[in-house]
Amino acid sequence: MLSKTDNVANGILNPAEPINTKLLLSDEEVYRNDVSGSVMDGPIMETNAEGYTVYRHRWLMLGFFVLYSASNSLQWTQYTIIADIVTKYYGVSTNAVSWTSMIYMVTYVPLIVPASWLLDKTGLRVTTIIGAFGTCAGAWLKVFSVPQDMFWLGFAGQTVVAVAQVFILNLPPRLAAVWFGADQVSSACSIGVFGNQLGVALGFFLPPMIVRATGTPEEIGADLQVMFYLVAGFTSVLFVFIVLFFKAAPPSPPSAAADLGAALDSNFLQSIKKLLTNRNYILLLISYGLNVGVFYAISTLLNELVLTYYPGANTDAGRIGLVIVVAGMLGSVVCGFILDKTHRFKETTLAVYAATVVGMIIFTFTLDCGYIAVVYFSSIFLGFFMAGYLPVGFEFASEVTYPEPEGTTSGLLNACAQVFGTVLTLLFEWMLGRVGDRWADLAMCGVLALGTAVTAAIQPDLRRQAAQNKT
Numbered sequence: 001m002l003s004k005t006d007n008v009a010n011g012i013l014n015p016a017e018p019i020n021t022k023l024l025l026s027d028e029e030v031y032r033n034d035v036s037g038s039v040m041d042g043p044i045m046e047t048n049a050e051g052y053t054v055y056r057h058r059w060l061m062l063g064f065f066v067l068y069s070a071s072n073s074l075q076w077t078q079y080t081i082i083a084d085i086v087t088k089y090y091g092v093s094t095n096a097v098s099w100t101s102m103i104y105m106v107t108y109v110p111l112i113v114p115a116s117w118l119l120d121k122t123g124l125r126v127t128t129i130i131g132a133f134g135t136c137a138g139a140w141l142k143v144f145s146v147p148q149d150m151f152w153l154g155f156a157g158q159t160v161v162a163v164a165q166v167f168i169l170n171l172p173p174r175l176a177a178v179w180f181g182a183d184q185v186s187s188a189c190s191i192g193v194f195g196n197q198l199g200v201a202l203g204f205f206l207p208p209m210i211v212r213a214t215g216t217p218e219e220i221g222a223d224l225q226v227m228f229y230l231v232a233g234f235t236s237v238l239f240v241f242i243v244l245f246f247k248a249a250p251p252s253p254p255s256a257a258a259d260l261g262a263a264l265d266s267n268f269l270q271s272i273k274k275l276l277t278n279r280n281y282i283l284l285l286i287s288y289g290l291n292v293g294v295f296y297a298i299s300t301l302l303n304e305l306v307l308t309y310y311p312g313a314n315t316d317a318g319r320i321g322l323v324i325v326v327a328g329m330l331g332s333v334v335c336g337f338i339l340d341k342t343h344r345f346k347e348t349t350l351a352v353y354a355a356t357v358v359g360m361i362i363f364t365f366t367l368d369c370g371y372i373a374v375v376y377f378s379s380i381f382l383g384f385f386m387a388g389y390l391p392v393g394f395e396f397a398s399e400v401t402y403p404e405p406e407g408t409t410s411g412l413l414n415a416c417a418q419v420f421g422t423v424l425t426l427l428f429e430w431m432l433g434r435v436g437d438r439w440a441d442l443a444m445c446g447v448l449a450l451g452t453a454v455t456a457a458i459q460p461d462l463r464r465q466a467a468q469n470k471t
Contacts, residue, residue: 052252055179061179068128069171070195072196077203078207079154080101082208082211085314090148095429096151100158102422103158104165108418112166116170116408119174120271124175124178127171131166131168134164137164138161139231141160143225146225173395173410183340185340186391188336194329197326197387201321204322211227280458283457284396285413288393288417291353291386292389298324302320309367320375323380328387329387329388331389332387335348353448354452356382357445359384361445362378363382367441397410399462400458424444424447428440
């Protein structure tokens with residue numbers, strides 16, 4: 001392959017264009033510049049189809065992020081998926097338990113702007129370390145909340161973990177853009193979102209498995225202690241590894257879009273203004289918020305939904321949540337692969353959204369069928385598209401807002417999702433008590449149908465793709 005200097009000499013590139021000097025280094029020089037702090041053996045760099053250098057330890061950075069994100073999100077439904085046990089053990093209301101989930105949404109909204117500013121100014125490493133520390137600290141607070149009069153301390157720990165989430169949810173598109181080439185950026189973003197979904201899946205699965213629903217208060221307390229220690233230990237080890245090995249960025253940009261973005265001066269307030277005056281982005285904010293808001297509402301109240309028709313099926317409630325999220329993880333990877341191969345962002349987003357409506361309708365009318373196996377199958381279909389939509393929305397937003405910082409773009413998306421999530425969770429809980437689950441579920445179907453219509457109105461202004469093609 002010809003180097004960039006060869007291409008200039010041959011007249012293929014304009015010599016007046018700025019040349020990324022990182023690309024002019026020899027392989028040996030690149031290795032010497034980057035080997036410090038690497039934990040991988042063998043060749044650490046390769047050249048992608050664009051002629052840009054990408055580093056193999058980008059997968060290690062992505063792996064660290066996946067585990068880091070999972071360690072936070074697994075605590076989101078840690079209380080609500082065993083709500084009946086928690087209310088009995090601590091003597092608190094179901095509403096108080098629901099707030100252990102909703103606190104994730106409430107804290108995100110006021111904190112996302114300063115967190116996005118910090119990411120824009122300091123980069124991935126500082127932001128990730130702060131989030132990992134908060135996740136670890138909150139988990140340790142819950143270790144000391146096992147006594148039956150200490151629910152308030154557990155809630156305080158949950159709040160600390162919720163605040164740490166602000167330094168996680170908006171990172172996947174930024175990490176993907178900083179470390180991965182144009183032919184892998186959507187897949188990398190989907191894998192980053194996969195980490196959040198992996199944690200949610202574990203949060204649905206582990207608590208019902210560890211904490212016995214029919215145990216004595218002493219047995220329940222011992223089970224809670226084991227669960228909290230496991231999470232605290234895992235987050236502690238992960239925090240140490242992130243401090244030692246996580247890096248902010250590779251020595252050189254991995255794509256033309258990243259190269260151009262890195263060369264631009266970032267003005268955080270100006271970026272906010274541009275985003276809020278971008279019609280396509282505003283429509284995407286609304287549609288993304290509606291979809292993810294419904295997902296939050298269903299996830300938060302899943303224990304109550306399942307136990308309404310299948311008394312005593314506490315473990316099944318957790319497994320159904322697991323099925324929804326695991327199917328969504330598969331959907332995320334499939335959608336990321338499709339986006340990388342086709343770059344049909346509008347069409348993919350609209351198709352996934354419409355399928356989510358169908359999935360929610362099927363879930364609504366099979367919940368009371370009397371056969372819990374049928375509920376499992378309908379949950380697979382719903383989860384594949386509803387949870388699989390998350391990285392699609394992130395990547396579509398990055399396209400229509402380029403070259404604005406991906407962290408700010410995704411941060412505002414998530415803030416909107418938290419607002420809708422809080423409102424829809426409260427509405428869903430109220431409707432469950434007043435009119436029953438059928439009408440509550442149908443209301444969520446209507447919300448998703450509205451989101452589909454809003455998505456259809458978005459214009460496919462793919463600015464990042466245009467920058468890639470122009471280069």
